[in-house]
Amino acid sequence: MSSRRSRSRQSGASRITDDQIIDLVSKLQQLIPELRGRRPDKVSASKVLQETCNYIRSLHREVDGLSDRLSQLLASTDTDSDQAAIIRSLLM
């Protein structure tokens, strides 16, 4: 019932209800390792968003670090298409 009133607060044309937001936030919560085990009603939406930001940042850092590591590895090893084929077959 309170979800109806939230419509007037939205400046956009979309009718976003509280329930929709709650659903999406709890879906996000399940993706974040920090908050995954906890009950959705025990974790505030604000905390979920905060942890989401932290998690995305740490993932970005991981990508950076792995790119760096790969660039060093490519420099040191004399990889040719043989190895690439092996890797591909292992990963597929």
Added chain:
Amino acid sequence: MDSQHLNPSSLKSRFTARFLRALIKINAQKPISSSSPREIFQRYRRIKVAADKSMAYSVRSRRTWSRATLWKLRSQSRRRLASSGRRSSIKTRTTTTTTITTTSTNHRAAIVEKTSHEKENKEDHVGLAVQAEELRELVPGGESMDLCNLLDETAHYIKCLTTQVQVMKKIANLYSLE
């Protein structure tokens, strides 16, 4: 986990194939003096761009964030092509696709106080809109999304990022076994 690899059309397989192909290409461009710091840095940049691009391409244009990433990468490469013609002394420390902007700590402090009353759903809802600003800066294309879409895109973006990290880790481990 391994059953996913048997599905050739899964996101993970598509990304892996694309990324590996890009890596092979990057590796083929290796100059003779392949271990100077500048070379390594340039390779790092190329690998990172290749990784982000491979993931965005694997998602195709089904998602706002992947479209935004591809658009950003294309305009970056266009700019670089244009400037390389001028031969200016631009240090290639250009911003990577995922710049980590400073957080608006003022906002966050205000929200922390506000959401101490966690029972108020409505207050939470309004407070979220402000908190989401930080998230908008992290998710590609986030600036133009409404809150619902932002949350939805974020969930998908996180799933893809974790896949990306997973595959890159595996490849790095395999390479370092040599």
